[in-house]
Amino acid sequence: RxxxxxxxxxxxxxxxxxxxxxxxxxxxxxxxxxxxPHEQIEPDPAKKTLVILGSGWGSVALLKKLDTENYNVVIISPRNFFLFTPLLPSCPTGTVEHRSIMEPLRHIIRHKRASVKFYEAEATKIDNERRVVVINDLSDVKGDVHQTEVPFDYLVVGVGAENATFGIPGVREHACFLKEIGDAHKIRKTVMDCIETAMFKNQTQEEKERLLHMVVVGGGPTGVEFAAELQDFFEDDLKKWIPDIADDFHVTLVEALPNVLPMFSKTLIEYTEKTFKDEKISVRTKTMVRNVTDKHIEAEVTHPDGRKELQRIPYGCLVWATGNAVRQVVRDLMSQLPQQKNSRRGLAVNEYLVVNGTDGVWALGDCSATKYAPTAQVASQQGAFLARLFNSMARTQNLESELNHLEELSTQAKIQEDRESLEREIQKKSKAIRRVKQLSPFEYSHQGSLAYIGMERAVADITWFNGNLASGGSLTYLFWRSAYLSMCFATRNRVLVLMDWMKVKVFGRDVSSSF
Ligand code: FAD
Ligand code: NAI
Incomplete structure (x- = not known):
């Protein structure tokens, strides 16, 4: 034994x-x-130009799997990096550093077999008739040329979406959003400014309470995850280093619907709301924000008896997370195409992601309107699908030109034996073309939904053998962490994120302001 x-x-x-x-x-x-990285093949004017707009989940998934030697690939995006959005809510509090979730586009481009052009610019107009994209250099440093046109043979629109405000007055002027890395900086600065201003000499109690009231509007996953991260920051670090704020710092989550996280199963919604109660995060459901001023939000509250009441809620920091709206460049393209007349949520596409009413223009991710939710999972699967489509289009073209060549040889062949062998080759090639052309339409495979809800707990609705597995708690939190770590774009990001988590465990989060 x-x-x-x-x-x-x-x-x-x-x-x-x-x-x-x-x-x-x-x-x-x-x-x-x-x-x-290795040497790269240079662009070839004989090849078609494929222009990709955006450097987010959809466009980067496409770029990653695309055989770039088949096209002259051009990427246009106002940011020269990929952002791992699932960990963005951890950024303002410093649980994860911003550089850890950014992957420079240059790293991705330099690892492709053939060179790819990148222009850091915003596409301001897509001219479908003339087949050009108008681009604008947005950077503070401008050269002699800061607006120009990029012609395309094929175009992929992956510009994502902008923050929805539903035209509610005051939101753009007074609220912070949480979509880009700059938003995370702004939130961080506002939270720390509110805290230090609340500590200012002779501040009144009422003003102190207002400044330390952190309001998050939108009970979707962005709002829930950020509220949870902020409360963790307060409980684990702020309270220890600035004990004077302990009684007045408060996080409130405001949601218009009767519950938060509407896309999760009922048990997980209840679990989240109970966890928030334990964490002392106030959840105000059935509360629709109608107006925002510099110090208050005005919200319509629906009481259990159906009565509606307008309430003024003071805030110090307001984070607005009420979902997506269509970007201007997309709206402009939609207005050029009668086939897009009835589409509201973005570019209507067919089952191969071709933009309805166009030839050679595709759309993916949050800027497209499909039956799927606007998530990173959907965008990245669409990107991988388009890469397969472009790779197979190029292979088909190559095989077809080889076939034409063989057919020419066969008509010129004098000897019967040569003719027969060429005939066999032609049949093989035709079969290969049929096989390559057989690309099924895009189909999304849902892997499940995950969200962090604070106090080292997460909720997960996982697709499991055609069924659904709903789980919440500390084990799910470990699963959430390992899933996001494995989803990180590159080894470098994985190592950096892991180091950030360890750093926070050992030293806690930094409580200094950012500039
Ligand atoms: P994006 O990733 O937004 O990329 C759009 C790109 O287009 C960007 O590079 C942008 O700079 C560029 N661009 C913008 N305008 C222009 C222009 N005019 N011209 C050229 N380029 C332009 N989804 C999940 O599945 N799981 C999660 O855990 C998750 N967490 C999230 C957390 C947060 C805080 C947020 C905001 C979103 C989260 N999402 C999550 C949703 C997910 O991030 C989006 O669905 C996904 O980013 C969509 O990918 P996309 O490629 O369509 O757009
Ligand atoms: P969302 O659209 O999922 O939720 C926005 C919420 O704001 C809605 O519940 C809506 O009722 C509420 N709302 C709208 N207007 C309001 C008002 N005036 N007052 C009060 N509440 C109001 O938006 P979110 O969270 O930004 O997510 C966008 C997309 O990104 C979604 O598809 C989501 O699934 C995805 N995402 C996924 C994450 C995950 O899987 N962990 C994390 C973050 C985002």
Missing amino acids: PKKRFRILRNAWRLTLGLTFLGAGWLAYSIYETRF
Whole structure:
């Protein structure tokens, strides 16, 4: 028995050692690959130009899987990096540093086999008739040329969406959003400014309470995750280092519907609301914000008896997370196409993601209107689908030109044997073309939904053998962390995020302001 136990222990030790070596080898290779990209094939004027707008989930998933040697690829985006949005709510509080969830586009582009052009600019107009995109340099430093046109043969629109405000007065002027990295900085600065201003000498109690009231509008996953992160920041760090705010700092989540996280199952909604109660986050459901001033929100509250009341709620920091709206450049393209007349949520596309009313223009992600929710999962699967589509289009074109060549040879062949062998080759090629052309329409495969709800707890609705598995708690939180870590774009990001989490566990979060 002791011998057997010893053998098991020895084998387990060997396995651990083996796996550690394998992991270290993989890490070392990934770092080497990142640091030393290979030579790239130069653009070829004989090839078609594929222009991709955006550097988000959809466009980057396309770029990652695209065989760039088949096209002259041009990327246009106002930001020269990919942003891992699922960890963005952790950024303003410093649980994760912003650079850890940004992957420079140049890293991605330099690892492609053929070179890819990148212009840091905003597409302001897509001219479908003339097949050009008008682009504008948005940076503070302007050269002699800051607006120009980029012609395209094929165009993929992946510009995402902007923050919805529903035209509610005061939102744009007074609220912070949470979509881009700059938004995370602004929230951080506002939260810390509110705290330090509340601590200002002779501040009245009423003003102190207002300044320390953090209001998050929108009970979707963005609002829920950010409210949870902010309350964690307060409980774990702010309260310890600035004890004077302990009694007055308060987070409120405002939602127009009867409950938060409407896309999650009922048990998880209840679990989230109970957890928020334990965390002392106030959840105000059936509360629709109608107006925002510099110090108050005005919200219409529906009471249980159906009575409606307008309430003024003072705030110090207001974070607005009420979902998506269509970007101007997309609205403009829609207005050029009669086939888009009835589309409201974005560009209507067919089952191959071709924009209705166009030829050679595709749309993916949050800027397209499909039956799926606007999520990173959908956008990245659409990007991977379009990469397969473009790769197979290029392979078909190559095979077709080889076929034409063989057919020419066959008509010129004098010897019967040569003709027969060419005939066999032609049949093989025709079969290959049929196979390559058989690309099924896009179909989304839902892997589940995850959200962080604070106090090291998460909720997950996971698709499991055609069924649904709903779970919430600390184990789900570990699953949430490992899932997001594995989804990170590159090894570099994984290592950085892991280090951030460890740093926060050991030293806590930084409580200094940002500039
Ligand atoms: P985006 O990723 O938004 O990318 C759009 C790109 O287009 C950007 O690079 C932008 O700079 C660029 N662009 C904008 N305007 C122009 C222009 N005029 N010309 C050229 N380029 C332009 N989804 C999940 O599935 N799971 C999550 O956990 C999750 N968490 C999220 C957390 C937060 C805080 C947010 C805001 C969203 C989250 N989402 C999540 C949703 C997810 O981020 C989006 O659905 C996803 O980013 C959509 O991908 P996209 O490529 O369509 O757009
Ligand atoms: P959302 O559209 O999911 O939720 C917005 C919420 O704001 C809605 O519940 C709406 O009722 C509420 N609202 C709108 N106007 C309001 C008003 N005036 N007053 C009060 N409440 C109001 O938006 P969100 O959270 O920004 O998410 C956008 C997309 O990104 C969604 O598809 C979501 O699934 C995805 N996402 C997914 C995450 C995850 O899976 N963990 C995290 C964040 C976003």
